[in-house]
Amino acid sequence: MNNxxxxxxxxxxxxxxxxxxxLLRAAAKLGLYGVLRKTFGPQxxxxxxxAIVRLGSEIxxxxxxxxxxxxxxxxxxxxxxxDEIPVTExxxxxxxxxxxxxxxxxxxxQQTLTLDFLGLAKTLGSGHSNxxxxxxVTGWLGCTAEITELAIRHRLQKHPQETIELAxxxxxxxxxxxxxxxxxxxxVLPLPTHASGVNNEQNLWVANGNQxxxxxxxxxxxxxxxxxxxxxASDVLEWIAGEIESVGGHLVQAEDELAAxxxxxxxxxxxxxxxxxxxxxxxxxxxxxxxxxxxxxxxxVVVDVMRGGPSTGIPTKNEQxxxxxxxxxxxxxxxxxVLSSLSISDCHFTAGWAAxxxxxRQSLVIVLSxxxxxxxxxxxxxxxxxxxxxxxxxxxLAQGEAGEPAPYFRYLxxxxxxxxxxxxxxxxxxxxxxxxxxxxAAIPSPKxxxxxxxxxxxxxxxxxxxxxxxxxxxxxxxxxxxxxxxxLYQVSLEAQTQLRAKGIDISVMGIRLLSPLPLEKIKQxxxxxxQTLVIEQNQQGQFAHYLGSFDSQGLGPDQLSxxxxxxxxxxxxxxxxxxxxxxxxxxTGMSSC
Numbered sequence: 001m002n003n004x005x006x007x008x009x010x011x012x013x014x015x016x017x018x019x020x021x022x023l024l025r026a027a028a029k030l031g032l033y034g035v036l037r038k039t040f041g042p043q044x045x046x047x048x049x050x051a052i053v054r055l056g057s058e059i060x061x062x063x064x065x066x067x068x069x070x071x072x073x074x075x076x077x078x079x080x081x082x083d084e085i086p087v088t089e090x091x092x093x094x095x096x097x098x099x100x101x102x103x104x105x106x107x108x109x110q111q112t113l114t115l116d117f118l119g120l121a122k123t124l125g126s127g128h129s130n131x132x133x134x135x136x137v138t139g140w141l142g143c144t145a146e147i148t149e150l151a152i153r154h155r156l157q158k159h160p161q162e163t164i165e166l167a168x169x170x171x172x173x174x175x176x177x178x179x180x181x182x183x184x185x186x187x188v189l190p191l192p193t194h195a196s197g198v199n200n201e202q203n204l205w206v207a208n209g210n211q212x213x214x215x216x217x218x219x220x221x222x223x224x225x226x227x228x229x230x231x232x233a234s235d236v237l238e239w240i241a242g243e244i245e246s247v248g249g250h251l252v253q254a255e256d257e258l259a260a261x262x263x264x265x266x267x268x269x270x271x272x273x274x275x276x277x278x279x280x281x282x283x284x285x286x287x288x289x290x291x292x293x294x295x296x297x298x299x300x301v302v303v304d305v306m307r308g309g310p311s312t313g314i315p316t317k318n319e320q321x322x323x324x325x326x327x328x329x330x331x332x333x334x335x336x337x338v339l340s341s342l343s344i345s346d347c348h349f350t351a352g353w354a355a356x357x358x359x360x361r362q363s364l365v366i367v368l369s370x371x372x373x374x375x376x377x378x379x380x381x382x383x384x385x386x387x388x389x390x391x392x393x394x395x396x397l398a399q400g401e402a403g404e405p406a407p408y409f410r411y412l413x414x415x416x417x418x419x420x421x422x423x424x425x426x427x428x429x430x431x432x433x434x435x436x437x438x439x440x441a442a443i444p445s446p447k448x449x450x451x452x453x454x455x456x457x458x459x460x461x462x463x464x465x466x467x468x469x470x471x472x473x474x475x476x477x478x479x480x481x482x483x484x485x486x487x488l489y490q491v492s493l494e495a496q497t498q499l500r501a502k503g504i505d506i507s508v509m510g511i512r513l514l515s516p517l518p519l520e521k522i523k524q525x526x527x528x529x530x531q532t533l534v535i536e537q538n539q540q541g542q543f544a545h546y547l548g549s550f551d552s553q554g555l556g557p558d559q560l561s562x563x564x565x566x567x568x569x570x571x572x573x574x575x576x577x578x579x580x581x582x583x584x585x586x587x588t589g590m591s592s593c
Contacts, residue, residue: 003056004187005064006137007085008130010073012040012049015130018155020051021377026138026151027053028204028379033060035344036377037572039084041077042231042315048077050085055141059380061343061490062372065574067091069185070109071137073117073129075100082106083571092185094136096129111184120177126170135174140183145172205380209347209373210277212383213303214240216351217275221359221390222301223249224274226263228256228282231315232371233305236277261286261302268299269433271423273359273390275301280309280322283366287329290364294334294458296433297411297419299358299392303351303367305374308569317570318371320486323542326366327515335459336364338515342473342489344378350512352386353470359390361461362421368514372487372572395420397428410442413453417461466518473512474525478505480582481529483522483562485511485543488535488573495578506582514543519550523560532562533585537573541566 006023010016017038024036034055041047052067054060066086072078072095078085082103087093093109095102097116117136118129131152138148149168156164207215213236217225225244227237241251254260260276267274278286283304293300306322308314326338337357341350347369354365397420398406405428412419419440422429431442439450465471473489476496484492489510496508509525511518526532534544544564551560565581 003054003060003064004068004185005052005054005066006069006071007067008051008053008071008073008133009075009078009085010049010130011077012043012047014049014073015128016049016073016133017051019130019134020053022134022151022155023051023053023137024377024379025154025206026143026147027055027141028206029147029150030141030143031204032056032379033058033204034379035060035062037063037372038375039081040316041080042312048080050081052085061345061378062487062494063572063574064494065572065576069094069183071133072096072099073133074098075103078103081570092183094183096133098129113181113184115177115181117174120173121170124166124170124173126166128167128170131167131170132174132177135171136178136183138171139175139178141187145175148172148175203381205382206377207344207380208235208375208377209341209344209369210236210305210375211239212345212348213277213341213351213367213369213374214243216348216386216388217301217355218243218247218249219385220273220352220355220388222273222275222355223247224264224267224272225249225251226260226267226274226276227251227253228260228276228278229253230257230279230282232307232375233277233279233282233303235375236303236305257282257285258289261289261300265289265293265296265298265300268293268358269296269424271392271394273299273301273355273392275303275355277303277305279305279307279315280325281312283322283325284329287325288331290336290366291330291332291334292435293364294330294336295435295437297362297421297458298433299362299390300364301351301354301358301367302364303354303369306368306370314570316371318487318572319538319569320368320370320488320536321538321542321568322368323514323536323538323546326368327546333455333459335462336366336515337361337462337465337513338366338368339512340368340486340514341373342486342510342512344373344376345380345383346512347373348383349386349470352388355390356388357465359392361418361465363462368486370487392421392423394426395422395429397422397426407441409440411438411440411454411457413440413457417457417459417463419457462516465513466516466521468513471511471513471518471521473510474507476505476507478507479530480504480506480586481525481532482506482508482578482582483511483532483534483547484508484536485514488537491573491575492535492578494575495582498575498579499582504582504586517547517550522547526560526562531585533582534562534564535573535578535581536566537569538566539568
C-alpha cells in the first residue's frame with residue numbers, strides 16, 4: 001500500500017489538532033483513506049499538542065511508527081511527546097519561522113524548510129497559523145480549493161460566517177505558498193478506484209471509535225444512557241447525547257460515576273436497555289454497583305475507554321492496563337462478560353454485540369476500548385448495521401389452579417441459567433431485586449444451598465458464549481501464532497503483511513471475547529502452531545497471566561505454552577516493533593510465560 005504519515009506539532013491553542021481533523025476530511029473528499037491520532041497532554045490549557053495523520057490509497061487502520069513529513073508551529077513542548085512522533089533523518093521537516101529552537105537531541109533531518117505561516121496569516125488579517133499550514137498541506141496533496149473549503153466549512157459550521165470566510169482565505173494563502181515553496185516530497189498516493197471528486201463524503205465515513213461505539217449501542221436498542229464525563233470516554237456520551245432522543249431514548253448527566261452506573265442499573269431493571277461509559281478511575285468507582293447488576297441479574301453495558309494508569313495516570317494517552325480491573329475487579333464470585341473492540345470500525349460491532357448479550361443473558365457486559373480507538377478518527381467505508389438487538393424478553397407468567405396466579409420464580413434455576421424476567425407493573429410479577437443472595441423466588445436467603453444454586457446459575461448462563469462466531473478474528477496461517485486483543489489487532493495485521501514479504505507466515509488472532517474465555521478454541525489454534533506469542537500494551541502482561549492461569553485447572557503444563565511481549569504506553573505499538581519481536585522469537589526464542 002502506498003501511504004505516508006504527516007505529523008503536525010504545536011502547543012495547546014495553536015490549533016494543530018483542528019488542522020489535522022480538517023486535513024483528514026479533505027483527504028476523504030479527495031478519495032483517500034486515512035487515520036488521525038490526536039495526542040495532547042493532560043493540561044487544561046497549554047502543553048503539547050499534535051495531530052498525526054496517516055493517509056493511503058487502501059484502508060488505513062493504524063499508524064506506521066514513522067513520520068514522513070513533520071510540520072511544526074511550536075517546538076517548546078515537543079520533548080514531552082517526542083517518543084510518540086519518531087523523527088528520523090529521512091523525515092522532511094517544515095517549521096514555522098515563529099516555532100522556536102529546534103530540539104538539540106533530535107536527529108537532524110536531511111531536508112528542512114522554514115516558512116512564515118504566522119506572518120502569512122497575520123498579513124491576511126488572522127492569527128491562526130494552523131489554517132495557513134492546512135492549506136499548505138492540502139495543496140500539496142492535490143486537493144482543489146473547493147475540497148479545502150468544504151473541509152473548513154464542515155469543521156467551523158457553528159462559527160460566524162465572517163470567521164469561516166477568513167479561515168478559507170488564510171488556508172488558500174497557504175496553498176499559494178506551497179506553489180511558491182513546495183514540499184520536497186512527492187505525495188505518492190494514487191487515488192483509489194472509488195474516488196469521485198468532492199462527493200466522496202457520500203461514500204466514505206470519517207468517524208472515531210467513540211462515535212461508532214455510540215452508534216452500535218443505539219442501533220442495537222440502547223435507550224437510556226447515564227453520563228459522567230471522563231477522558232477519553234466523554235465523546236461516547238457527547239455523541240449519544242445528540243442522537244439518542246431521535247430514537248426515543250434519553251441521556252442523563254449524573255453527578256458522579258456512582259450515580260451514573262446506578263441510574264443505568266435502574267433503567268435496566270425497568271426493562272430499558274441501558275449503558276454508561278467511563279475510563280479506568282470511573283470503572284473502579286463503579287465496581288460495587290456492577291456487582292449489584294450481577295447479583296440481581298440486571299442487564300447493564302459499561303464501556304471502558306482505557307487510558308494510562310494507575311490513578312489519574314496519563315488520561316490522554318493509550319494503554320491496555322484495565323484488563324485485570326475488567327476481568328477480576330468485582331468482589332465475590334461475580335461472573336460477567338468482557339469484550340474488546342478490535343479496531344476503530346469494530347467499536348460499532350462490539351458495542352452492538354454487548355447490548356444484545358446484556359439483554360439476552362440478563363448480565364453485566366464490560367466493553368474495553370482504549371484512547372487510540374476511541375479518539376482517533378478514520379476514513380472508512382460505511383459500516384453495515386450489525387443486526388444485534390437488545391430487546392428485553394418479558395416473562396410469560398403461568399396460571400395456577402382456578403385462575404389463580406402461579407408463584408413467580410424470578411431466579412428460577414433453568415438449564416440455560418437464564419430465568420424468566422417480569423418487568424415492573426406486570427401483573428403477578430413482583431419480586432425483590434437487591435444485592436442480597438436469594439433463592440429462586442427472589443427471597444433473600446443465607447442458605448448454602450441457595451447460594452450455591454444461584455452462583456452456579458449465574459455462571460452457567462454465560463458458558464455458551466464461547467461458541468459464538470464473534471469470539472475472535474483470526475487471519476492467516478503459519479507456524480507462529482500471534483495472539484492479541486483490542487487496538488493491537490490491526491497493528492498485528494500490518495506486521496503480518498510485512499513478515500510475509502520476508503517469507504515468514506504467521507497467523508494473527510484478535511480476541512474479542514475476553515471473559516468467559518473461549519479456551520478450547522485458543523488451545524486448538526495454539527496446537528496448530530509451533531510457537532505462540534502474546535502481545536499487549538501494559539507493563540505486567542495482564543492477559544498473558546490470565547491465559548497462563550488456566551494451566552492451574554489441570555490442563556497440563558504443555559498445553560498452554562506461549563511467549564509474551566508486553567510494554568506500557570503511552571507510545572503506541574508499531575508494526576515494525578511487532579515484526580522485530582517475531583523475528584527475535586524465531587531466531588533466538590523467548591522464555592515462556
